[in-house]
Amino acid sequence: MPTILVVEDSPTMRQLISFAMRRIPGSKVIEATDGVDALKKLSSEKADIILADINMPVMDGLKLVSLVRGSSEFRDIPIIIITTEGAEEDRKKAMDIGANAYLPKPIQTQELIKLVTQQLDKG
Amino acid sequence: MDKDKEPGILKKADEFLQIFKKGEEFTRDLLKENEHLRFRIAELEEAHAQDSNAAKIRNYEDHIRMLEDETESLKKRFRKAEAENRDFAQKYVLVAEENNNLANMYVASYQLHSTLDYEEVLKIVLEIIINLIGARKFSVMLIDKKLEELEPIASEDIDMDNTTKIPIDKGVIGEVVREGESYFSDESIHTESEDPAKPIVCIPLKIKEHVIGVIAIYSFLDQKTGFSDVDYELFNLLAGHAATAIFSSRLYNRSEKEFTTIRNFLALLKGKPTQ
Numbered sequence: 399m400p401t402i403l404v405v406e407d408s409p410t411m412r413q414l415i416s417f418a419m420r421r422i423p424g425s426k427v428i429e430a431t432d433g434v435d436a437l438k439k440l441s442s443e444k445a446d447i448i449l450a451d452i453n454m455p456v457m458d459g460l461k462l463v464s465l466v467r468g469s470s471e472f473r474d475i476p477i478i479i480i481t482t483e484g485a486e487e488d489r490k491k492a493m494d495i496g497a498n499a500y501l502p503k504p505i506q507t508q509e510l511i512k513l514v515t516q517q518l519d520k521g
Numbered sequence: 522m523d524k525d526k527e528p529g530i531l532k533k534a535d536e537f538l539q540i541f542k543k544g545e546e547f548t549r550d551l552l553k554e555n556e557h558l559r560f561r562i563a564e565l566e567e568a569h570a571q572d573s574n575a576a577k578i579r580n581y582e583d584h585i586r587m588l589e590d591e592t593e594s595l596k597k598r599f600r601k602a603e604a605e606n607r608d609f610a611q612k613y614v615l616v617a618e619e620n621n622n623l624a625n626m627y628v629a630s631y632q633l634h635s636t637l638d639y640e641e642v643l644k645i646v647l648e649i650i651i652n653l654i655g656a657r658k659f660s661v662m663l664i665d666k667k668l669e670e671l672e673p674i675a676s677e678d679i680d681m682d683n684t685t686k687i688p689i690d691k692g693v694i695g696e697v698v699r700e701g702e703s704y705f706s707d708e709s710i711h712t713e714s715e716d717p718a719k720p721i722v723c724i725p726l727k728i729k730e731h732v733i734g735v736i737a738i739y740s741f742l743d744q745k746t747g748f749s750d751v752d753y754e755l756f757n758l759l760a761g762h763a764a765t766a767i768f769s770s771r772l773y774n775r776s777e778k779e780f781t782t783i784r785n786f787l788a789l790l791k792g793k794p795t796q
Contacts, residue, residue, distance in 0.1 A: 410648040414628040418621070482651060484744030502744040504655040507621035 399424040400518050403445035405436040405462065406480070407454040411503075415449055415480065418507040422515065433457025437465065440472055447517055449510075452481040452492070460495060467496035476517040480505060622751040625653060626758055633766040642770040643675040646736075646763045651677060654755055655745040656722075656738045658713065663726070663734035663767070664689060664698065671698070671735060674767075679717070679739060687718055687737075694735055697723045701732050703756055710747055713740040724756050726764035733764055 402419045404427060406412040416427045428443055430436035432454040439445075448466065450459040459479055466472045476498040481488070484502035492500050499513055632645045643661065650656045658678040662671035671687040671694060689698045697704050704723040706712070714721055720737035727733070736759060 408648045408652060410628060410632045410645055411652045413632065414625060414653070417624050417628055482655075482657075482742055484742055503652050503742070504745065507624060508617055 399426060400446040401426045401428060401444060402514065403428045403430060403436060403439060403448045405430045405433065405448060405450040405454070405459065407431050407451065411451070411480075414507075415505075415510070418510055419449070419514065422511060422518075433459065433462035433465070436462055440466075440475075445475055447514060448475055448477045449480055449514070450477060452479060452483055452488070460492060463492065463497050464495045476520070478510075478513060478517065480510070618750075622754055625751055626754060629653060629755065629758055630762050633762045637770050637773040639767075639770040639774045642766045646759070646767065647675055647677055649755065649759065649763075650736065650738070654738075654752055655742045656740070657742050658740040659720075659736060659738040660717070661726075661734065661736050661763075661767075662687060662694075664732070674734075685717060692718045693720060694718060694723055694737060697725050697735055698732050701725050701727055701730060703760065705748070710741050710745060711743070715739070722756075724760050726767065727760050728764050728768055733768055736763070 400422065402422070402425055404412055404415045404419065406415060406429075412429055412431075416429055419425055419427045428439050428445060430439045433450075434457045436448065436450065437457075448462075450462055452459040459481065463477050463479070466475060466477060477496065478499045478501060479492045479497045480501045480503060481492075482503045489500040489502075498517055501510060501513060629649050632649070633642065636642060636645075646661055650659055650661075656677070660673045660676035660679055662673050664670075665672045665686075668686070669689050671689055673685055687694050689695050693704050693706075703725065704720070706721045708721060710721070712721055717737070717739075720739050721741070722738040724736040724738075725732045726735060
């Protein structure tokens with residue numbers, strides 16, 4: 399049963415992504431509103447994959463990726479970045495610091511489900 | 522007497538010889554007949570064997586034909602099943618896509634009607650336009666009936682404040698306000714408009730047939746390649762639901778303010794301190 403952590407400050411996007419993730423059989427979705435909230439949630443519940451936005455208050459998605467990759471406990475969790483930043487340099491930056499995949503908004507739900515399933519299968 | 526007997530013996534011997542010859546001939550005939558009959562039997566046996574093989578071959582041929590027919594029938598059924606499978610797969614993709622679109626619609630409309638806080642409603646409208654539609658530069662404007670102008674109430678990545686007014690009787694926006702129909706420019710989706718009066722896409726905000734404002738989009742995110750079905754559905758949803766949500770939250774905010782004013786006024790009349 400995969401546990402999916404959705405980190406997104408926009409309630410609309412958070413609900414939309416969570417809604418899509420609940421369609422993966424047996425999945426459990428945890429929601430966080432920013433990077434700090436995500437780290438708190440991670441310390442209390444183990445996640446199998448993290449879906450994070452980049453532009454968030456308090457702690458952005460890139461900082462979250464670097465902290466997760468630097469942690470001995472969480473560094474193997476796959477991270478998918480979902481963002482409005484569609485430029486190649488933004489994608490490269492996120493991948494360089496340890497993101498596993500990069501999906502620019504607006505997202506196609508089917509594409510996101512496929513990507514998450516692929517990352518979970520790799521694990 | 523012996524001499525008399527001699528011719529008789531000779532005669533008998535001759536007769537015997539004749540009989541013997543006949544016997545020989547008869548035997549020869551019998552042998553010939555036997556040979557002929559053996560040959561005939563062999564012929565018949567061969568013919569019978571040939572008939573039997575031919576029957577077997579016919580049986581085999583019939584069997585092969587039956588198997589070929591069966592194979593052809595199975596091939597036809599397989600091809601039909603394959604076509605049906607492809608059809609089902611295509612339908613599944615369409616259903617999944619439709620399901621996703623409906624989920625997007627559900628989430629967007631749920632969020633729009635989840636609050637009566639005017640500022641929050643505007644924030645949700647902006648979120649939908651950015652995250653679900655993929656617009657980068659846009660403005661949400663409401664009609665000021667007295668001034669016959671459109672006044673921006675929220676915008677993204679564009680320098681439009683309360684002082685920026687768009688007349689409602691001119692240009693693309695004027696047409697959208699008059700007709701109540703969405704406008705989509707013929708230009709590429711990657712075009713960026715700098716003129717607030719010339720958006721690439723303009724959506725009327727309608728309560729039933731009454732237009733209360735517009736959403737004017739001036740540019741889209743670079744990664745957006747075109748409009749999909751869900752985009753048009755979202756535009757329709759925004760036209761109706763965003764208008765209702767904005768209008769009702771604004772009314773609620775006004776009534777809340779008026780209620781507070783009246784309550785304070787009554788408290789003042791009664792001489793009680795205001796909260």
